[in-house]
Amino acid sequence: MAANLDLRQCIALHQDGQLDEAIRCYRRVLPQDHGDAQVNRLLGLALFAKGDAAEALKHVQAAVARVTNDPTLLNDLGNVLRALGRRPEAVQAFRRAIGADPGFAFAHFNLADALLEMGHHAEAMEAYRTILIRRFAGIDADFHNNLGTCLMALDRVEEAFTAFRAALAADPAHAAAAAHAGAVLQRLGRNRESIEFLRHTARTHGATLQLLTTLGQGLLNLTDYAPALEIFDEVLRLQPELERGLTGRGLALSGLRRDADAVAVLDRAVALYPASRSVQLISGNIRLAGKDTEGAIAAFARAAALPPGRIPDAAQAMLLFNRMRLCDWSDFAPTRRAVLAGATDGSLRLPPFEALCIADDPGLHLHCASLHARENQRARRTALPARTDGGPxxxxxxxxxxxxxxxxxxxxxxxxxxxxxxxxxxxxxxxxxxxxxxxxxxxxxxxxxxxxxxxxxxxxxxxxxxxxxxxxxxxxxxxxxxxxxxxxxxxxxxxxxxxxxxxxxxxxxxxxxxxxxxxxxxxxxxxxxxxxxxLPGCFMPTDDQREITIAGLTRAQFGLPEDAVVFCCFNNTHKILPEAFDGMMRILAATPGSVLWLREESAVATSNLRDAAAARGIDPARLVMALRVDHADHLGRHALADLFLDTLPYNAHTTACDALGAGLPVLTRIGEAFAGRVAASLLHAVGLPDLVVDSDAAFEARAIALAKDAAARADLRARLAAGLAEGRLFDTPRYARGLEDALRTMRDRNRSGSAPVAFAAADPQAL
The missing domain is CATH 3.40.50.11380 (Rossmann fold)
Structure with a gap:
């Protein structure tokens, strides 16, 4: 009788909010609790309410040990485990509670929320759906907001928007649902609608940090950088070290081309959030915009070294590509394999242009481009009507x-x-x-x-x-x-x-x-x-009136040997992959005295190339760097070389055109993808298809043979001159008429209401 009286006193203290007294009371009664779980449960709940989850767990577990299938006790256990961050165990406890009582609403709600916190969005969504189907009491704005969050994570954007609207219908002032609804509109490409909605919500219900950062992102999406900067300045006034505030301000400054200010803001973000992949990636992209390749590489390296986030990103791909720009081939082969594998299985992102440079694989290029378009351009194209007013x-x-x-x-x-x-x-x-x-x-x-x-x-x-x-x-x-x-x-x-x-x-x-x-x-x-x-002939337009200086230029003024074979490759450094460079070095090794004339893109790239030559047994002095000169002189100096050595997977494009126009033959390997077939197209246009080979071995053998045969090189130059004289490549009027035939066909099909189709444009020379 006395024990029951003491327990009632404990419960009264507990209900009155006198937790310390209640806890002391429960502890006094606990020794008298012979096999009953009630006191342990109540003591655990009081400790939990006091904030001592670790001590509470001991007593709740003791209660569950005595009554193993009580849904209320199991739900209590799940709540305590969840508070301690032991979410997988909490989920198991909630599932046991539901198993004991399938109609126990609290356990269903708690299970769904715990799964959401764990990032198990598909499972969480099913748990929320079950609650809807069973029509449990307690379905409120928070519930709809959480369901919408799951749907957003699963890229079920339209359904997420419906959920967030339901949350706002239940509570128009629900700040998180409002911010999420604005974010959904942005995902749908409805950025202006998002901005207007968020501004209205801020005026009506107040502006939270989450709402402001979402508003700022919408303005960034519209490249409306000045008002975006104002929003992120306000965010940082409210919370000076907020990650999204700092990155948003940096992106707005970068968009306004205030590169130094943008870098300074991101440096601060990097110092505050060294474990954020997002911060490191944004820092890298902003440094790239400011032409700081080395700084960008450091940022991408920091990002790639961090644990991957839930959403795949391009950190590793951007690190690889920008190292390529500096001819830094550290761990190139395994890194490229990892990037290509990750791009294929979806574990990382490979941006479309970088994909062209890394792999000669048109199927991969389509995959990367399609994914990029789908993720970054969600707006639906407005079908504009064809003009019917005549005229040009x-x-x-x-x-x-x-x-x-x-x-x-x-x-x-x-x-x-x-x-x-x-x-x-x-x-x-x-x-x-x-x-x-x-x-x-x-x-x-x-x-x-x-x-x-x-x-x-x-x-x-x-x-x-x-x-x-x-x-x-x-x-x-x-x-x-x-x-x-x-x-x-x-x-x-x-x-x-x-x-x-x-x-x-x-x-x-x-x-x-x-x-x-x-x-x-x-x-x-x-x-x-x-x-x-x-298009007829080669797709690339040219200039039949280009200014080109050949007369008066000498090898000596460009540091080239007078009586040796000069190989040339003026391609961008990111096109010179290690295997291409290996081949070039083998060609130099087989042609004593020859040199390789390369474009000077940066001091770091030049130093790395010379180190790479030395590592392959080639005197670095045999690499001659071409500095920037007047465009007419640049075109003309090609004529001083003997043979242009092309690259793969990304060919010489404009550089091959420049070389051929100056009378310099180009040797190329043809690839599978567009980027690796341009030089071949140019060579076919000037009548030199025999300079198109299909393997590294054939490429090296042909270059070495030509280096040893001055007469063969002279014959190539003569044939190239004849091809240029025929005007196929540099006949710009003829090219313009062929392009216009294609444009006219495209316009006419559209005006007739016909869908686009593949076709070959007519060659005006044949008309």
């Missing part, structure tokens, strides 16, 4: 390189030669205005030059749509200052990728890819999301 066909060339750049040089003459009676030509510039001579020439060549480089995406889309284009041509693809979002949203009835990106964009918003019969041979169309248009 309106073409818009969209590029971030309408300046002193390979693309600028290749496009200038073509733009000048478009038939203005049939075509109205617009240039849409995504890059910085430089005012250089090439940009001035491009401006003068078009009917309209539109600088949208500083416009937010929405403004840019509206501006380009306002031009009433028939065809928009993307000269960037996934390179440089690209703005893929313009094409994803739709800026013309017909959209095509051309020149600057040798591969598929893997996206439903591009209709055509412009290629030729060599770069995309018959049977290869399956590797392209776009319909392949094969």
């Amino acid at each position: 066909i309106r073409i818009g060339y969209v590029s971030g390189e309408l300046r002193e750049h390979a693309v600028g040089h290749l496009m200038a003459r073509l733009l000048e030669l478009h038939d203005r009676s049939a075509f109205e030509v617009h240039a849409i510039s995504l890059g910085r205005l430089t005012g250089d001579a090439v940009q001035a020439r491009l401006r003068a060549a078009v009917d309209g030059f539109h600088d949208i480089s500083t416009m937010p995406d929405e403004t840019a889309v509206a501006h380009v749509r306002g031009l009433g284009l028939d065809i928009a041509i993307d000269l960037n693809g996934y390179t440089g200052d690209s703005r893929t979002v313009l094409f994803a949203q739709g800026i013309a009835p017909v959209q095509a990728v051309f020149l600057g990106y040798p591969g598929t964009m893997g996206a439903p918003f591009m209709d055509y890819v412009l290629a030729d019969a060599v770069t995309v041979p018959d049977g290869a169309d399956r590797f392209y999301a776009e319909k392949v248009v094969r």
